[in-house]
Amino acid sequence: MLCTVDKEGYIRVDGRLLAAFKILLKTAIFVSISFAAVSSRLFSVIRFESIIHEFDPWFNYRATKYLVTHSFYKFLNWFDDKTWYPLGRVTGGTLYPGLMVTSSVLYHLLHKFGLPIDVRNICVLLAPAFSSVTALATYLLTLEISDTVKGLRFKKTAAFFSALFMAIVPGYISRSVAGSYDNEAIAITLLMLTFYFWIKAVRHGSVFYASLTALSYFYMVSAWGGYVFITNMIPLHVFILVLMGRFSYKLYTSYCTWYVLGTVMSMQIPFVGFLPIRSNDHMASLGIFGLLQLVLVANYLKRVLTAEKFHRLMIASGFLVFTLGIAAIVVATKVGLIAPWTGRFYSLWDTSYAKIHIPIIASVSEHQPTPWASFFFDMNFLVWLFPVGVFLCFQDLSNESVFIIIYSVLASYFAGVMIRLMLTLSPVVCICAGLCLGRICGIYMDFRDEISAKAQKSASRVFSLVSKLLVSASVIFYLYYYVQHCTWVTSNAYSSPSVVLASKLPDGSNTIIDDFREAYYWLRMNTAEDSKVMAWWDYGYQIGGMANRTTFVDNNTWNNTHIATVGKAMSVGERESEVIMRRLGVDYVLIIFGGLIGYSGDDLNKFLWMIRIAHGIWPDEVDETKFFTRDGNYRVDDLASQTMKDSLMYKMSYYRLSEAFGGSDPVDRVRRQRLSRPYAESIHLDVLDEVFTSENWIVRIYKLKDPDNFGRDLVSIGEENLAGKSRRALRKLTRTKPDTQLNLL
């Protein structure tokens, strides 16, 4: 019999049945967590279509297509002449191939099984698929940690909570909705997996788990530049443990194995190359590796020698090692063996560094410091469970909890500095919140004492029952509210592909603005295949991916000067700009203009960054202050500064805008400024021809005119023409005699 009822009226269940039931329940929970994780990421597919989002994913998608159609070696040696014209980009050597390799392996695997799924769909759905793996990895990691936390009765509950939080936390969803085919999509999974193996390795001192840590670290290195976070987290963990006097042979075996294997493996990625032994970002791990060797020797001596002798020996050798180490680092940096700290690194410590020194980094919105509200927005009630979880770790302070503490401190700092790094914070927040809720459930959701017949006094029983019910109810309420919030945030904030925009008509019905694809499709169909399109770098990947045309700069931003050149061409007057464009070999110029429909992410709003970046290279020729009015306002209407009015970007944006408004004054709906009609009509372009403007005017494409046959200056021709026009207009007005003369110009 599997079930029996004993004398006291309890139902006794057989152990095997219970175990089977447990497994069944666990599987069911995991299936539902995965389901929640995947389905909440599908808003964008359902609302729009299966499409690649934003900017970077378009490059990844293009690279994946290349990998699927070419061989792996060709992919690694891929020289892309369609970008960074005329320089080209050594794409194979300057990308993290992990993401593309993953999806191409999936693609081939599925085809082997007879499931002919399109590359695009694999790319679109990769991030949701991996998010459910992340939930599983978080579960395992939390389980490892909660195992050591004393006083936590329901260890698995804590782990399940963290998995559930991780599955739908908006901070992570923001980078992993369907279509957001970016490195982070798989990197967070690998981050969790690496940490899980690392914790496991430290706990058991196992070389095997340390090797697995190294393997998943390698995968991480191949997938995301953020691997440096692990490279510094693990040594820091070891260092703090050593400082706490927790050195053990386990620590030695796991760290050294991980370091050696991980380092040599990470050097196999072409983009990383010799960085692990050259760059300062990696020096901490090398230093800890050396330190551990010394500590091991010291540990041996400590066992053998008397305390006094050991003490003396340590002071002498410690002093020596310290001076030698500092000297080595200084000399190596001076000689140039170690690369100097990079700009992105400085900007992590000094938030205003980038703004002053490297405008190109500061110009990216996701590199801005995080506003307070977005912590709540991205984590909801986990924000206040997080410190409690950290506190629990402090109470416990096992090796594993120390890891979580370090992780939470570092990640909180980085998330505060850069909004993008909210992504690395969310896992640890989920883990800590899981630990905390696990604890709460262990205490307040356990009604066995209250229900059992062996009762205490009834009054205290009722009292404890009420308090428990109260706490449980509020926890359940918060959980419910969390799910609501996550769903709402995901559907409203993070599910827009930004290639296709949704908007509401005045009558409340939804409409889809598809200007980007319309324009890119136009480019693809109506321009010569080798024509070169100049656009600001944000749109480089999209033009490459959707229009399949050569671009000058793109989101890879490896060459600041080249970007500054494009910025300069946009911000100077027509005559100067023409020279630059001819030298670059521009055929078409593409700009984004949101003034008509009120799309705020347009080029005129990014214009200041173009000016700043150009100013960084040509301080004398491009001056930011001149683009403001005398009283320091950024104006685009009649009162705009002359430099502004002359700049190519300004002219391209407002050229012919008056025609869209019939007889009334044109209004820029983004900057909320009104241009007077005669002024708007007077904006003219001499070196460019308008060839395409999309339905809502978001994308405008201009063609650079061919040089004049008689070798005249295009701008002066234009001016003459204009003068002729006004003369003709005058004549028409006065009507002294009919205009029979053919005006050839």
Next chain:
Amino acid sequence: MKKVAKRAAEKNKKASGKPYHQDLAHSVTLAYKSYLKGLQENQKLRLIDTFLAFLVCIGILQFIFCVLVGTFPFNGFLGGFISAVGQFVLTVSLRLQCLESNQSSFKGILPERAFGDYIFASIILHFVVIHFIN
């Protein structure tokens, strides 16, 4: 380990003044003796330590070669050097895991399992190194 300990001790001698001199030397000889004693008792340890000494020699040789001749195929040098260092570290780990006195800290890792792990990690290491050397 012997070499490392010795080297550290030698450095100490130079760094510290004369009053310490004899004392430190005494400490080192004491440590060395107890190390030898440990070796004599265990056949396996002798084997492992010979291998370790060999690896240290190889590492130093490569380093001298690289200083004298130059680092030209840098990946080649790195691969060779890292394989020596890596194998050294892995072997030290194996040595630690095999010692009976350490069994209490490595719960659940028997010497046989340790050896299996060692082989697993070594295979990965050398596979990657070969790929690196090209």
